[in-house]
Structure formats: C-alpha cells, structure tokens
Amino acid sequence: MMQRKFLLFLSVLCFLTGFSQEKIKQSINSNWQFYKGKINHTDLETNKNIAWEEINLPHSWNKFDVMDDQWGYYRGEGWYKKTIYVNPNWKNKSVYLYFEGANQTTEVFINGKKVGSHIGGYTAFSFPVKEFLQFENPEKGNEIVVKVDNSYNEDIPPLDADFTFYGGIYRDVYLIASNEVHFDMTNRSSQGVFITTPDVSLTSSKLKLKGIVENNSKSEKEVIISTKLLDKNNIEVFTLSSNLKLKPNSKTDFLQLSKPIQNPKLWSPEDPYLYKAVSVILDKKTKKQLDLFAAPVGFRWFSFTADKGFSLNGKPMKLIGANRHQDYKDLANALPDVLAEKDMKLIKDMGGNFVRVAHYPQDPAVLEACDRIGLLAMVETPEVNRITETKAFEENSIEMQREMIRQNFNHPSVIVWAYMNEVLLRPRYDEKSAERQTYYKNVAALAQKLENVTREEDASRYTMLPNHGAFDLYNSVGLTKIPMIVGWNLYHGWYNDTFSGLETFLENHHKVLPDKPMVITEFGADADRRMRSDNPKKFDKTMDYAMLYHKHYLNAIENLDYVAGGTIWNLVEFNSEGRAESWPHMNNKGIVSWDRIPKDAYYFYQARLSKKPIVSIGSKNWTNRSGVLSSENESAFYQDLEVFSNENEVTLxxxxxxxxxxxxxxxxxxxxxxxxNGNNIVEAFSTSNESVKDFASIHFTLYAPNLNSEKYPFDNIRISLGDQRQFTEELTQQNWLPEQVYAKGSWGYVGGQAYKMRGNPQIPYGTNKLIKGTENDPIYQTQREGIEAFNFDVPDGKYELTLYFAELVSGNTREALAYNLAEKGQKEEKAFRVFDVLINGQLFLENFGNNNYLEPEKAVDLKTTIFVKDGKGIQVDFKQKTGKTILNGIELKRIF
Structure with missing residues (x-):
C-alpha cells in the first residue's frame, strides 16, 4: 500500500512539475519609476524634465497626505514606467500583462502604443500584449507606461464612503507567457476554469469543472483535458478526461462532472480540509503538456434560514467575525501579501469563523488564507452610500460584480456575494421631492440587476445587500426583498438611542420579514487606545465604553437564533480622510489598531469565542498610568483591572x-x-492550569491630593480641561488627568463650564473638529469656558508652566458626516474673544484672543518659568474682556 502511494505521489509530482516549462508567471514589481501629476504620454520621450521617483510595487501615492492637517488628499493622475526584458522565444507564445489591482482607472501603454484600459480600483485586470512587444533586440527591452487616476468620477463606484480612495498600483503586477493553447486568460482576468461541488453530503459529493480553452494558433488542435482530484497528501482520488477539437483562433467550452465521491472529507472552520483539482491540457498526438490549472477544493454545504440562522454541513453555526479594510499604517493600501494573511489569522486566532471582505474585493492572498485556515467569507462590490443614475454607472457596477465573482469563484471559503452597502445613506434630491422617489426606484432597479447577474454567475452561493439601520426606508424601497439575505449595519448605543434598541430592531425585522435571513454586517464603537474613563459615556471614544458596547452586541447575536451572525466593524482601525474626531482621519472602531496591536475588545472576543485556553490581561498596552490618591496616607491607587479568560477561574x-x-x-x-508608585508587575493565570497565563508591566504615577506632599513629590502633572477622561500621548506616553475643582491645598480650576459642541448631541463634551498643529487632538478638543483661575498649591521652587489653547468656535462648520446619524450640519458663528492671563498677579498674556495667537482650530501652547516663594503656590487668573475665557489644558513641571 505504501509503495502504491509513493508511486502515485511521484506521478502527481511529474504531472505538476511539467507545468513550469510550459507557462511562466513572473512578477515585475521591482524598479519602477513614478511621477505624480499630469503628463501627456506622447511627450514622455521628449520631456526630459520630468522628476521621476524610484519606487517598487505595491505602491500608493497617498501614504502620508491622508494623515496631514489639510482636508483632502491627492486625487488625480499618477504615472508609472518600467523597462521589461522578454525572452525572444516568447514570440511563439501568448503573453499577458496582469494587474492584481490599481485604483481606480488605468491605461496601459507599451512602446508608445496603448494596450488597453480598466475601470475600477478593486478587481484584477489583464491584457494580451504580444503584438506590442519587440523580440528582435532583447537587450533594448520594452517600455511599459501606466497611467492610474483616482479622481472622483460620477460613473465609477464608490462615489462616497467612510474610507479613503487611495491611488496607485497597490497590488502585484505580473507578466504571463503561455502556450498558444491555454485555459482562457481573457475571461475577466479569472482562471478560466470554475469549480463547483454539487450534491455534497456526509456520504458523497461530486466535482464539477466548467471552463474555456483558448487556441491562439492558426491551426486546428486536438487536445485532452485531464483533471485529477488530489487529497491533502497529494494522493489521487480520481481522474477525469475530455477530448476537445479546437478551431484556429477560437475558444471552446468544456464541462467535466465526476461520479459521486464516497465519504468525502468536509471543509469547515474547525477542519479546513482542502483537496486539489489539477487540470492539464495535453496535445492529443504528442501528449505534450500545454497548460495547467490548479485550485483548492473544499467539500461543504451550507444554508441560511430566517428562523434558525446559518448551518454548515448540516450543523447549526453562529457566524461571528469581523469586517476588514485593506490599509495599514504608513503603507496606505499597498500591503505585502503577508500582512493581508496576518489579518485573516488575527480573526482566526480570535476564535472567529467569518470575515466580511468590505467594502470591495481585496488582495487574492485574503481568500487564499481563508481557504487554508478556515474562515467563511462574504465579498462585495463597492457601491457605497449612493448611486449615479447613468447607464455608465450601471454598466460599471455590473461589470465589477461579474469581475468579482469570476476572479474569486474558486474559493470554498466564499459563501456570500454582496453589493450596495448602505446605498440609501446619502440619497440624492430633496427628501419629499418626486425626484427622490424616482431615485429610489432607480436604486431598486439597479439592485435587481445586480442580484440577477449574481445569481446568473453563481447559483451555488447566497446574495446579500447590507443596509444601514433605517428599516422602514429600505423595506419601502424594496431592498429588503431583492437579496437572499439582508445585512444590517447597526449602531444602537453608538450613533443612535441605547443598547436595547438593538434587540428591538432585530425583533422587528423578524416580525415584518419572517422569511428573510439576516446578518448583522456591522456593529462597533470608536475606541481610541489613548483614552480611558472610570465613567464611560456614549461617544466619548474611550476603550471602556467600547467594551460595554461589544459585550452587549455579542450576547444579542449569540442569544437570538434567527440572527445568522455578525461581523464587527472593524477588525482594524482604518483611514477615513474626511473624519476629524479624537484621532483625525481615522475610524477607530477597529478591535485592533492601525498598526495591528490588539485592543481590549479583541481579547474579550478571544475569551468568548476561542476553543484554546485563554488568559489575557486587559489594557496591558496601557503601560503608563497615573491617579490621584484620596489621602496622602494611602500607599497605593486602586484601579479596576479586567482579565479576559475562557477558563472557569482566574488568579491574579x-x-x-x-x-x-x-x-x-x-x-x-x-x-x-x-x-x-513606580513599576508594577501583574500576573494573571488560570487557577486550574497555571501554564495558561499572561503578564503586564505597568508604571504608575501616584499624585497626593496635596502637591506639597513629601511622600509623593511630583515631577510633572498634566490636566485636560473640560474632560472626564484620562489621555495618554502616543509618542511620549505621558498621561493627562481629567479636570477637578480646586480645593485649598490641592490643585484645580475655579469657575466656568465644560465646553460642549453645538448641534451635535452625540458628543458628551468637547468637539470632534480636527485641531491643526498637534498629534494630541483630544487635549485641544475639550476646554473649560469662562474659567476664572487655575491653582496649584505647590511648595516653593522653580517650575515650568505650559498653557494649552485652541479656538473651537471658528465659524468653519463642515458638512455633517453621513455616518454620524445624529449630527446636524448647521452654520456656526465665528467666536471673538479677548482676555488676559496673569500668573501670580503678573501679566503673562495681554489681550490674548482671536486677533493674535488664538487662530481657529489651531493648537497653541505657551510656556513660561516661575519661581515660587513664600508658600504662595501658583495661581493662574483669566480676566475676561470680550467673549468667554477658555483653557484647554495645563501642565506643570517641577525644575527644582
């Protein structure tokens, strides 16, 4: 038996290794030149003054301008060029130039001639290029020039979204040379062969292959399509064979269907067992191998029902996982494959079984990883927030849907194709106008066309349309009736009402649409890893409120049978250039940071979902902390510490x-x-198994209520005014304490009230405006208006005092962001304030205000040194002249 397996393995090995001699696929990512700006491609040779930049692919030109203090980022043309050298023997082959992705319109030229163009930033595309190449002089090479443009275009989705539309060739590029007879390479840049697994059960299954063979030669060919199914150990399960006659310069369909495979090993998240389908084209006369196709095969069956949710291989399963955006800190969306794979592993290690690839198809490495490690996947096209009522927009949307499905067809992890995320969030025309009603009808008509195309392309999977939480609107427009599954992006307890509104909404769906399965496709709350609170409030952006949010939602998803599952918004923080808030240009809802450091919520989900023993100390990345003692006699500051675990009992x-x-x-x-005070080592472990443990090293600074304390002498203290949160600077790791009222012998403010942004009921205090000139926006986004004084009862000595200001009432009202559902765009009056600041009775700032340093929405900090004597401490007085006095933050450092 072992000898037979070895011989079979050798035959399979020979079967596979012959491929490398017949088809060549080589990346051409290295040593490109790039220019950002407009160029006429016909002038490239004559214009020698173009300042080309040396780069490698993947590449984006928006790595840094999306995070600067200026609104907007470069959306326009970018040009790439590279000289490639092709083997002279390739003149007898079919040669293709293949792009995994470039955002968002692309034109390609070779040796000065236009090869082709592509619309859409998130799907692959390729061109046959042999006729554009010169083979006679190999050393001369061939110049490729690529124009990429990420400008806004009314006819190309996405039009508007809560993410950044980075420009560039941000995925891999390949040259592919094949024999003239090959599997179709012009079928929307797919593999040209499509696998399905009909009639799957515990006892048997079938394998079906459907594809096209292309003959680019001038003669008729007779070929054999030979397909082997190999198990995990490369042992042959069966072989299928088909004879084809190929006319010159033609394409020929083929179909192969296996007999029932007995007792197939099934694919699931718990055991992602993969077979391999390997098909070769053989010349019938010479038996020479002409081309090869290989893809993973996972035997599984699944269903969604309105009352029982989701089941896989006949077993009920709650789908729980996360959405994933493809960008990364300092890389934009130009990631190496390994980082895409690591994101999938983050979901898997969390205990998740589902990923929503949102809001667009992503790098091939994503679904390849899902197949291998066992993550079910939903993939969607980027019609987000609204549509354009043009034929071109419709055609582009449908083409993207076809490209997405065909390019990602051969992935057993994929169970849902989706389209039109929150498409009614930003409708056109006035609310009660006839045009608005016509617009809704056009949206529904396009949705139906996308639905029809999806079912035509792939009858083996489900369809979904994800909606924001306006149930009555989507239901009345008909968008809840068109797809097979309805997705709901729900933020009860964040953008609107309270946590309990979630269950009310879900129950209403189940009542009104009793036959429609549903998934919660988005749920999440901003969690700025720099901010904490002992009394978390909705929209305060603290890690603590986000934990309350996630606990409620996970319980609801798990407890309601008719909810098929949910995907957290989002796995990672991601760039959204139009956002301000606590961390400008970022959506902080990720349970993992932009640079992929897990937050508390990640460890919570891991403890709830993972099967392996888990003990994780919460907030262990909050390594520098501080607190004010209630009495100088205390030797420690007591703070709640959450430990996440799926063990029965934990010891600390x-x-x-x-x-x-x-x-x-x-x-x-x-x-x-x-x-x-000082360094603290925290150890948590399972009481029943001490090997399941976690450690944290936390430096704590204790402040006595009296800054005159000899037991706890202070070096530096920072206070954020108008705030009830602790804030830790990212770069310096210094802590800011929330404000407190002054009491004799201590420190604190006198008079005034915490500033609250007008017209935005979501934010409990402060503003969500971007403050220019700082990385520490939260310090400047809150302030105390009408403040009379700030006092420090400190001992005699020399001190450095810094005052922090920002004018928040600027008259620069921006349009309300669509996803902040309670925020109202309204005209803001420009502030005019003038006041003096005195320190211990001496004038420090005279006529300080909007006519000088206090510019709208800009950070201002002013530092001075003070010598305190005679036990007077420090008193900072604010004397109003015009408008209200303000103070955003204050810092005191002891020099000696």
Whole structure:
C-alpha cells in the first residue's frame, strides 16, 4: 500500500512539475519609476524634465497626505514606467500583462502604443500584449507606461464612503507567457476554469469543472483535458478526461462532472480540509503538456434560514467575525501579501469563523488564507452610500460584480456575494421631492440587476445587500426583498438611542420579514487606545465604553437564533480622510489598531469565542498610568483591572502578592488592583492550569491630593480641561488627568463650564473638529469656558508652566458626516474673544484672543518659568474682556 502511494505521489509530482516549462508567471514589481501629476504620454520621450521617483510595487501615492492637517488628499493622475526584458522565444507564445489591482482607472501603454484600459480600483485586470512587444533586440527591452487616476468620477463606484480612495498600483503586477493553447486568460482576468461541488453530503459529493480553452494558433488542435482530484497528501482520488477539437483562433467550452465521491472529507472552520483539482491540457498526438490549472477544493454545504440562522454541513453555526479594510499604517493600501494573511489569522486566532471582505474585493492572498485556515467569507462590490443614475454607472457596477465573482469563484471559503452597502445613506434630491422617489426606484432597479447577474454567475452561493439601520426606508424601497439575505449595519448605543434598541430592531425585522435571513454586517464603537474613563459615556471614544458596547452586541447575536451572525466593524482601525474626531482621519472602531496591536475588545472576543485556553490581561498596552490618591496616607491607587479568560477561574498577582481568585463570567472578571508608585508587575493565570497565563508591566504615577506632599513629590502633572477622561500621548506616553475643582491645598480650576459642541448631541463634551498643529487632538478638543483661575498649591521652587489653547468656535462648520446619524450640519458663528492671563498677579498674556495667537482650530501652547516663594503656590487668573475665557489644558513641571 505504501509503495502504491509513493508511486502515485511521484506521478502527481511529474504531472505538476511539467507545468513550469510550459507557462511562466513572473512578477515585475521591482524598479519602477513614478511621477505624480499630469503628463501627456506622447511627450514622455521628449520631456526630459520630468522628476521621476524610484519606487517598487505595491505602491500608493497617498501614504502620508491622508494623515496631514489639510482636508483632502491627492486625487488625480499618477504615472508609472518600467523597462521589461522578454525572452525572444516568447514570440511563439501568448503573453499577458496582469494587474492584481490599481485604483481606480488605468491605461496601459507599451512602446508608445496603448494596450488597453480598466475601470475600477478593486478587481484584477489583464491584457494580451504580444503584438506590442519587440523580440528582435532583447537587450533594448520594452517600455511599459501606466497611467492610474483616482479622481472622483460620477460613473465609477464608490462615489462616497467612510474610507479613503487611495491611488496607485497597490497590488502585484505580473507578466504571463503561455502556450498558444491555454485555459482562457481573457475571461475577466479569472482562471478560466470554475469549480463547483454539487450534491455534497456526509456520504458523497461530486466535482464539477466548467471552463474555456483558448487556441491562439492558426491551426486546428486536438487536445485532452485531464483533471485529477488530489487529497491533502497529494494522493489521487480520481481522474477525469475530455477530448476537445479546437478551431484556429477560437475558444471552446468544456464541462467535466465526476461520479459521486464516497465519504468525502468536509471543509469547515474547525477542519479546513482542502483537496486539489489539477487540470492539464495535453496535445492529443504528442501528449505534450500545454497548460495547467490548479485550485483548492473544499467539500461543504451550507444554508441560511430566517428562523434558525446559518448551518454548515448540516450543523447549526453562529457566524461571528469581523469586517476588514485593506490599509495599514504608513503603507496606505499597498500591503505585502503577508500582512493581508496576518489579518485573516488575527480573526482566526480570535476564535472567529467569518470575515466580511468590505467594502470591495481585496488582495487574492485574503481568500487564499481563508481557504487554508478556515474562515467563511462574504465579498462585495463597492457601491457605497449612493448611486449615479447613468447607464455608465450601471454598466460599471455590473461589470465589477461579474469581475468579482469570476476572479474569486474558486474559493470554498466564499459563501456570500454582496453589493450596495448602505446605498440609501446619502440619497440624492430633496427628501419629499418626486425626484427622490424616482431615485429610489432607480436604486431598486439597479439592485435587481445586480442580484440577477449574481445569481446568473453563481447559483451555488447566497446574495446579500447590507443596509444601514433605517428599516422602514429600505423595506419601502424594496431592498429588503431583492437579496437572499439582508445585512444590517447597526449602531444602537453608538450613533443612535441605547443598547436595547438593538434587540428591538432585530425583533422587528423578524416580525415584518419572517422569511428573510439576516446578518448583522456591522456593529462597533470608536475606541481610541489613548483614552480611558472610570465613567464611560456614549461617544466619548474611550476603550471602556467600547467594551460595554461589544459585550452587549455579542450576547444579542449569540442569544437570538434567527440572527445568522455578525461581523464587527472593524477588525482594524482604518483611514477615513474626511473624519476629524479624537484621532483625525481615522475610524477607530477597529478591535485592533492601525498598526495591528490588539485592543481590549479583541481579547474579550478571544475569551468568548476561542476553543484554546485563554488568559489575557486587559489594557496591558496601557503601560503608563497615573491617579490621584484620596489621602496622602494611602500607599497605593486602586484601579479596576479586567482579565479576559475562557477558563472557569482566574488568579491574579501584583508585585508577587496574590489578590486571590475569581470566577469568570461571560469571558472576563474584574479585580480591584492596588498599584504602587513606580513599576508594577501583574500576573494573571488560570487557577486550574497555571501554564495558561499572561503578564503586564505597568508604571504608575501616584499624585497626593496635596502637591506639597513629601511622600509623593511630583515631577510633572498634566490636566485636560473640560474632560472626564484620562489621555495618554502616543509618542511620549505621558498621561493627562481629567479636570477637578480646586480645593485649598490641592490643585484645580475655579469657575466656568465644560465646553460642549453645538448641534451635535452625540458628543458628551468637547468637539470632534480636527485641531491643526498637534498629534494630541483630544487635549485641544475639550476646554473649560469662562474659567476664572487655575491653582496649584505647590511648595516653593522653580517650575515650568505650559498653557494649552485652541479656538473651537471658528465659524468653519463642515458638512455633517453621513455616518454620524445624529449630527446636524448647521452654520456656526465665528467666536471673538479677548482676555488676559496673569500668573501670580503678573501679566503673562495681554489681550490674548482671536486677533493674535488664538487662530481657529489651531493648537497653541505657551510656556513660561516661575519661581515660587513664600508658600504662595501658583495661581493662574483669566480676566475676561470680550467673549468667554477658555483653557484647554495645563501642565506643570517641577525644575527644582
């Protein structure tokens, strides 16, 4: 038996290795030149003054301008050029230039002649290029010039979205040379062969292949299509064979259907067992191998129902995972494949089984990883927020849908094709106009066409249309009736009402649409990893409020049978250039940071979903903390510390001292931990298995209520005014404390009130405006208006005092962002304020205000040194002249 397996393996190996001699696929990512701006391609040779930049692919020209202090980012032309050298023997082959993705319109020229163009930034495209290449002088090479343009275009989705439309050739580019007879390479840049697995059950399954063979030669050919199914160990399961006669310069369809395979090993997230389908084209006379196709095969069957949710291979399964955007800190969307794969592994390691590839098809490495590691996937096209009522927009949308499906067809992980995310979020025309009603009809008509195309392309998978939470609107327009599944992007307890509104909404769907399966395609809350609160409030952007949010949503998803599942918005933080908020240009809802550091919510989901034993200390990346003692006699500051675990009981130690053991409930338990001044070592472990553990090193700064304390002498203290959160600077890791009222012997403000942004009921205090000139926007986004004084009762000595200001009432009202559902765009009056600042009675700032340093929405910090004597401490007085006095932050540093 072993000898037979070895011989079979050798035959398969020979079967595969012959491929490398017949078809060549080589990346051409290295040593390109790039120019950002407009060029006439006919002038490239004559214009020697073009300042080309040396780059490699993948590449985006928006890596940094999306994070600067200026609104907007470069959307326009970018030009790439490279000399390629082709083998002279390729003149007898078919040669293609293949792009995995370039955003968003692309034109390609070779040796000065236009090869072709492509519309759409998220699907692959390729061109036959042999006729444009010169083979006679190999050393001369061939010049490729590529024009990419990410300008706004009314006829190309996406038109508007809560993510950044980066420009560039941001995925891999390949040259492919094949024999003149090959599997179709012009079928929307797909593999040319499509695999389905009909009639799957526990006891048997079939394999079906459908494809096209292309004959680019001038003569008739007779070929054999031979397909082997190999198991995980490359042992042959069966062989299929088909004879084809190919006319010159033609394409010929073929279809292969296997007999039932007995007792197939099934693919699932728990056991992602993959077979391989390997098809070769053989010349019938010479038996020479002409081309090869290979793809993974996963035998599985699945269903969605309105009452019981999702089942896989006959077993109920709750789909839980995350959405994924493709950008990365300092890389834009030009990621190496390994980082895309790591994102999928983050979901898998969290215990998730589902990924929504949102809001556009992504790098091939994403679904390849899903197949291997066992993640079910939904993929969608980028019609987001609104449509354009033109034939061109419709045609582009339909073409993107076809490209997406054909290019990603051979992935057993894919179970849903989707389209039109939140397409009614930003409708055109006045609300009650006849034009608005016509627009809604046109949206529904396009949705039906996309639905029809999707079912025509792939009857083996489900369709979905993800909507924002306006149930009555989507239902009345008919968008809940068109797809097979309805997706809901729900933010109860964030953008609107309270947590309990989630269950009310879901129950209403189940009542009104009793036959329509549903998935919660988005849910999440901003979690700025720099901000914490002991009293979290909706929209305060703290890690603590986000934890309350995720706990409620996961419980609801798990407890309601008719909810098929949910995907967190988002796996990672991602760039959205039009956002301001606590971290400008970022959507902070990710449970993992932009540079892929897990937040508390990630560890929570891991504790709830993962099967392997987990103990994780919450907020372990918050390594520098501070707190104000209630009494100088105390030796430690008590702070709640959450430990996430799927173990029954957890034990905690701090600095070697045991704090006892506690039972976990719903994935965590909270210890009250005494942090001493200085470094603290925290250890958490499973009470029943000490090898399941986690560590954290936390430096804590204790402040006595009296800054005159000898026991806790302070070096530096920072206070954020108008705020009830702690903030930690990303670069310096310095902590800012929330404000407090002055009491004799201590420190604090006198008078005034916390500023609250007008016209935005979401934000509990402060503003969401971008503040220029700082990386620490939260310090400047809150302030105390009408402040009379700020006092520090400090001992005698020399100090450095810094005052932080920003004018928040600027008259520069921006349009309300569509996704902030409660925010109202309204005209803001420009502030005019003038006041003096005195320090210990001495004038420090005279007539400080909008006519000088206090420019709209710009950070201002002013520093001075003070010598305190005679036990007077420091008193900063604010004297109003015109308008209200303000202070955003204050810092005091002891020099000696």
């Amino acid at each position: 130690k701090i600095n070697g001292q045991s704090l006892g053991s506690q039972k976990t409930k719903e994935g965590s338990t909270i210890f009250k931990v005494p942090f001493k």
